[in-house]
Amino acid sequence: MTAPLPPPRSLPLLPGHGGRSAMTCLYRCGNACAHPAPNTSGNEYFGEVAAAAVSRRGLLRVGSLGALVIGAGVTLGSGLGKGGAAEAVAPPVAPPAQPGPTGRGALTFRAVPPNTLDAVVVPNGYDHAVLMTWGDPVEPGAPAWSVDRQSAAAQARQFGFNNDWLATAPLGRGGRRALLVVNHEYTNEDLMFRGFTSVEALSVEQLRIAMAAHGLSVVEIERVGATGQWRPVRTGPRRHNRRITARTPMRLTGPAAGSSLLRTAADPRGVTVLGSLNNCAGGLTPWGTVLSGEENFNQYFVGGDGVPAAAKPALNRYGITTTARYPAGSRRWERADARFDLAVNPNEANRFGWIVEVDPYDARSTPRKHTALGRFKHEGAEIMLAPDGRIVAYMGDDERFDYLYKFVSDKRIRRGDSAADKAHNLTLLESGTLYVAKFDATSAGEIDGSGALPSDGAFDGGGRWIPLARGNRSLVAGMSVDAVLVHTRLAADAVGATKMDRPEDVQPNPRTGKVYVALTNNTRRGAAGQPGPDEPNPRSDNRHGHILEIVEAGGDSAAETFGWSVPIVCGDPADPSSYFAGFDKSQVSPISCPDNLEFDVHGNLWISTDGNALGANDGLFAVPVEGPGRGHVKQFLTVPRGAEQASAYLPPDNRTAFVSVQHPGEIDGATVDDPASTWPHGTFAQPAVVTVWRLDGGEIGR
Template structure:
């Protein structure tokens, strides 16, 4: 067996941060090795400084949004009954009832390490809840590496679990539905005897297709602890798998557009499957949202599309020169819809936010065109002051943008069938915006990360509308062009180019919005946008956190103020910043990715691609009060793994944690693993639960 060196000694390709080349290949099709798709000449940050008057913006007030009150609950009913049941209680709503406390986090932080296991603080424990291949749909065969099949995988837990959430199934907090995204596959780590993607059998490709999508799994609490487990096999009536072949439908203004029509779907209303599902969001009416991210890598044949379609495809990272781009997934061998020469519009059918009703296993997932099409990290929801739905979204690409959507209609309170039916339509029509940031100290930003003389990276900004209802607000573009080619529409109106905006999450306590800017090593490079106050560091390999305060404390506002509370990296590095907190007391943090809030309003940060030489992990930080900026590492994952997502249940007793691609280190394979987590044989992505041994709240 080849000897594997610790992660911090492995060679790292320039531009990949702390990721292995293998991760870059399979997760995003080597996006960092190619020029950024955004080649627009829309004004850079420095060019628009002063365009929006700071005097014209109102400082945000206190609570930024109405949070829906706790609704009714739903029993563990069969699919048809679940569809007619009352709306479930919503975790975000429950969090608003927990006293804020001091904001202090009492656990002792985990030191950086490269150990091949999950490390949690003293006084805590963890266990594996579900791993790749475990049974989801009742009757799925027991998983074996040497006996895989596409039919079995379509009923088993998928590969590379990412964003996750739980929804209640009873009033006692003892049973719940776990919903998990499965972002991508790594065939090196899946199939014994793997050599190259070209050598895969058609059946192996179909297995990979079935390993994408989502899982819905009934889970139950173990005794009175914070540990959870899958329910007994006979009680899994709501369990479900969504794959790359599941039937879905389009909603909203672009549904039926010629840009979405194919020979298999001449009306442009239905689509098969979901790809590269990264982060998501939970709605107040008890459905989940899932974002399709790096879908471009699944398509070949871009050279053969009509000439007028090539610029739009290229803007989304699709190769329009080579028939078979390097690193393509070879899916066209199993399904010709992934060959754009034969199906030039098929790529337009991915890159959306889909909504799934997890309480009804017979429901059809819906892709909402009103929320725009780009490389969605996810969509996080809060309510405006007047009860409309506001969804925040990031486009995960170097030099791309932050977006938000505000619904036309207001949410109806109540848990009856009529209220829920109404609320299920809220994401079908509204206003789609893209963010433009203005600075207070633009002339002082030199790319070094040095704070301006006012002591903060901060400024004002505005949300630029792209579409409202069925109307395009971008000159020269129709409504379906704006929504299908949202990146091109945004390029025309001058938003700020950001450093890979990933998860964008509103704090349910304050309404303030937090965005994870993961990294951008091309910031300030020759021919690339220079550092600016919203992206203040050149060669930004560690990323930062952005805080947005909407005007008048209303998340539907079109103007805002902003600041950067955390500039990530080694606290000893002068270019880092932790909201003014004593840097000798904070944990090193690199490459923030996914965000969540606990019941006290503390921000929990999952990292992806730690460029400091240690394993990725989960971090917590108060964002209000005297402890603001005190980042503490709560957990580390095995080498090669991404700490993909975490969800703290409403009573703060359990953290559900997604450990993605353990052992994804160059040269590794399922036959020659670089990690043996979680079961001691070879690496398998898995969801774990973490709880406090004394039964008290996590963190506090």
């Protein structure tokens, strides 16, 4: 029987954290927003420079709660239960005209209203079920999980904590089986262990459990009948199933591999790293691998006060405290593994903050960290093919006032299926050109921070990609190539990149080639002593974030110039500062803090939110980006109390939405014994992956 819901708790918030609780801010990123932004460079912003470009312009199951009708006749369900520097910038590039989604691609579902239910809520005509939950067995022979019988050895074979980005890779023919690949971003020991009091009081074994709960999971899954529902394969060899943890050996590739900046006493050659940390978003490659981004790695290290003085500026630029042995919010992992003490191992932090490539089809393969793609707080990496066959990877650095990057490979993809072709493609991310974005504007003098459109009717402009390194050669004066790639933020500072409002996921539209960037929020924009609003970041005290659209010159993703616009400024549609590409705001769902992005096969953009600052639960939204429906944001689902809608993936058949529900019940004061959420199994909160499908077997979103 499902346990009764606890009464709703208020969500104590810290300044600048959007809708996140203080607990989330502590464990997710080490309270990054409570500290000064690490970017103290003097890069210009558009409040200080003149414009230099020419202007252009279903039926749901409701459990014990029964049916609840909220506005517009939408029926909600509880979702409970176990089923349940340089030259002038190029002028803007005019985007090609594109038809909007119509017919099969139209978004016809009825929007889910904002709510604070402790449930996953989906539209009429849809159903959902839990696919994988923290602690579920992954590797064959893994023991059944119990909150009272945890061990590091068991967790290293079980589904990790706080699932984030996810995707599926096809397995065999017929669309009946697939590999689910999931990032596990961080742990929250308050919600993992009974009787938790402090990280200092955790046993060494509990610290090792937390380390094992990081990383990635690869799980064989199978379709349920002819529906869009999926379930884990529980019998047979499951030879692809795999856990990657904070201790899994990985190999460094590219120009910085072997650099003195990456060598440690345990790895004097600087080529082998143990583990991956704070894996946030990711991407799929055309050759069948996955890319995983290491984000807020700074919070895992202590002893920054004991590093050599010459190393401190770079550590500070990455948010690592160098004035105290134990930074506030430290996880104290050095008690279980001395490599997390920078006073003993000053280069260890340099070995995190990379894009990691994993082959989900080979459980014995060694994951690789690609230094050619630069080191920063990677949200993820998304791949496009340039017309000449080179690989282009788009990447965001998730920090206030940090930058947008892309990488263009030296080599071209091979399209065959031979072993030689695959071996060649596995080297594509090892050498190329790393760029950072510089934006220019058409109406710089008119941006006042209110969100009001300038006189030309659009937030738009041109820009260029500034090269930082090409192959083994640095293009930044005074920096070696390994310094550029290991200390990429400092290199980008030096060339005058544009400071952005937390660039997170960057997603190319496979139908149009346009590139979309989720800028989650930045409440320091326009604050005293901080950069003011500019046209690509047009709102001061930007609590709700916005979406940026980039059109590469000539439609070539490898181009070095681009045009851009801001089609969506998120927030309450009733707020004058919000904007939805000119669409009728009375029909738009409120949306706050866009994080992860995804496109369906019809070119509709799907937006996952993190930290809804409008007082409701986070959710998944869909919006056409072309045609008459452009800007019509509709909420597709909401996640439970305290949770983040971390990621969604829609496979090519468009019959399933795989949804990552992260940190449910992560509300200040919550514990395993006194939970703020009982989702998904009616006991205490557990992160989980959910599948959503149409009851009639049709396509998602229609």
